Amino acid sequence: MxxxxxxxxxxxxxxxxxxxxxxxxxxxxxxxxxxxxxxxxxxxxxxxxxxxxxxxxxxxxxxxxxxxxxxxxxxxxxxxxxxxxxxxxxxxxxxxxxxxxxxxxxxxxxxxxxxxxxxxxxxxxxxxxxxxxxxxxxxxxxxxxxxxxxxxxxxxxxxxxxxxxxxxxxxxxxIPAFPMDGGRVFRALLSMWLGRPRATNIAAWIGQTIALLLVATGIWSGDFMLSILGIFVIYAARAENSNVQTEDFLSKYTAKDVVRYQFTRMRSNDWMLSAIETLRHSLERNFLVFDVNDRLVGLLEEEDILRAMRKPDITTEIIQYTHRLEMVSLQDSLVKVHSMLRQKGCGMVGVMESDGQLIGVIDEAGLAYFTRMNAS
Ligand SMILES: [Zn+2]
Incomplete structure (x- = not known):
C-alpha cells in the first residue's frame, strides 16, 4: 500500500x-x-x-x-x-x-x-x-x-x-457493517441460506446504511476517525458487492462466449515505430507478437507502446518490449479470465483450443462490452 x-x-x-x-x-x-x-x-x-x-x-x-x-x-x-x-x-x-x-x-x-x-x-x-x-x-x-x-x-x-x-x-x-468483521459474519450466515450473491447484496446495503450512521455520528460528536471509517466502509461495501455480482454473472459464461477471432499481428523484428503507427490507427490496444516463423512470442501492450513513444524510441525491435502472454482455454470460466485481466493486470489474454492452438484473444474492453450487453 x-x-x-x-x-x-x-x-x-x-x-x-x-x-x-x-x-x-x-x-x-x-x-x-x-x-x-x-x-x-x-x-x-x-x-x-x-x-x-x-x-x-x-x-x-x-x-x-x-x-x-x-x-x-x-x-x-x-x-x-x-x-x-x-x-x-x-x-x-x-x-x-x-x-x-x-x-x-x-x-x-x-x-x-x-x-x-x-x-x-x-x-x-x-x-x-x-x-x-x-x-x-x-x-x-x-x-x-x-x-x-x-x-x-x-x-x-x-x-x-x-x-x-x-x-x-x-x-x-x-457491528454488522459489511465488510467489517461483523458484516462478514452476517454475510456468511446469510449465504448459507440465500446464496452468496444475494447475501452480499443485502449485507452491503445494510453495511452502507450503518456506515452512513457512523459518518453522521462522527460529524455530530466531532469524532472524525469514525466518519473516515464510515466512508471507508461505504466504498469497500460497494466495491466488494459489485465484484461479487460481476463474478456471479461471469460464472455463467466461458471464454468461448467472448473470444475475439480477429486481431492484428505484429512482427517481433519490426521497429517500435510500426507498433506506434498501428496503435494510432486502430481500435485495438494490445497486440500479439509473432516471430518470422509465425510462432507466437508474446504480448505487446498499449503501455509498452506509449512508453516507447514518449522516450522516443522508434528504432528498437518490438521483441524488446514484448512480454509473456497468459493463456486460457475456450472452456475456462469468464471468472478466471476476469481475474487474470484485473488482478494480474495483463491487458489481454490469449485463447487456445483444447489442442493448445491459439484461436483468438480477450481483452478488457471486450469483456466490459460483453458485460454491458448481457447483464440485466
Ligand atoms: Zn478484523
Missing part, C-alpha cells in the same frame, strides 16, 4: 505502518496538552495506544492464521489509525470458511481481554467490581486507593484499561 513503510515480517507476513499512523502521536500530544496531563500520564497514555495497536495487530494475525488454514495467503498487514487491515489474497467463498476467518480476529481480542481480566483478578486484592469501577473512572497511570482501602497499582490499572479496550474492539468490530 502506498504511503506505508515496512516494520517487520512475522510468520511470513510483512507488517506495514501507514504514514497517517503519525497522527496518533499528534492526537496524544494534543489530548495531553488540552487535558493538562503530566509527563507520567502522557507516558501511560502512549503506552495504552501502543498496546492497543499491538492488540489490533494480533487481531489481524487472527484473520491471517485462520485464512492460512484454508490455503488463503495474506499479502500483508497494514496498520492505520482507523485500525488494521489484513490483506488476504481472497476471501474464502465457502460460507463456513468466511465465517471462521471473520470471527478469528475478534476472537483474539476476546482471548486477550479474558487473560487480562483473569490475571488482574488473580493479582488484585479486594472487591473486584469496586476495583473495576474505580479503574474505569480514573485516568490512566493513577494509583488507585478505593473507599474500602484497597490498592490498585498503575500496572494493574493499565491492564484493566487495556482489557476494556479489547472488549470495545470486539463490540465495534462485530
Amino acid at each position: 502506498s504511503g506505508s513503510f515496512k516494520l517487520f515480517t512475522w510468520l511470513g507476513i510483512p507488517v506495514f505502518l501507514h504514514w497517517t499512523f503519525g497522527l496518533i502521536f499528534m492526537y496524544i500530544l494534543w489530548h495531553a496538552q488540552s487535558e493538562g496531563l503530566g509527563t507520567v500520564e502522557t507516558f501511560w497514555l502512549t503506552g495504552l495506544f501502543m498496546s492497543l495497536f499491538l492488540c489490533v495487530l494480533l487481531h489481524e494475525y487472527g484473520h491471517a492464521i485462520a485464512a492460512r488454514k484454508y490455503n488463503v495467503k495474506t499479502r500483508d498487514i497494514v496498520l492505520m489509525p482507523i485500525g488494521g487491515v489484513a490483506r488476504l489474497e481472497k476471501m474464502p467463498e465457502k460460507p463456513i470458511q468466511e465465517f471462521v476467518v471473520a470471527i478469528a480476529g475478534p476472537a483474539v481480542n476476546v482471548l486477550i481481554a479474558t487473560v487480562l481480566f483473569l490475571g488482574m483478578a488473580a493479582m488484585a486484592e479486594g472487591d473486584l467490581w469496586e476495583l473495576f469501577t474505580y479503574a474505569i473512572r480514573s485516568d490512566i497511570g493513577e494509583e488507585i486507593v478505593t473507599e474500602s482501602g484497597h490498592f490498585l497499582s498503575p500496572w494493574l490499572h493499565f491492564a484493566i484499561k487495556l482489557a476494556f479496550t479489547n472488549v470495545a474492539l470486539v463490540i465495534f468490530n462485530m
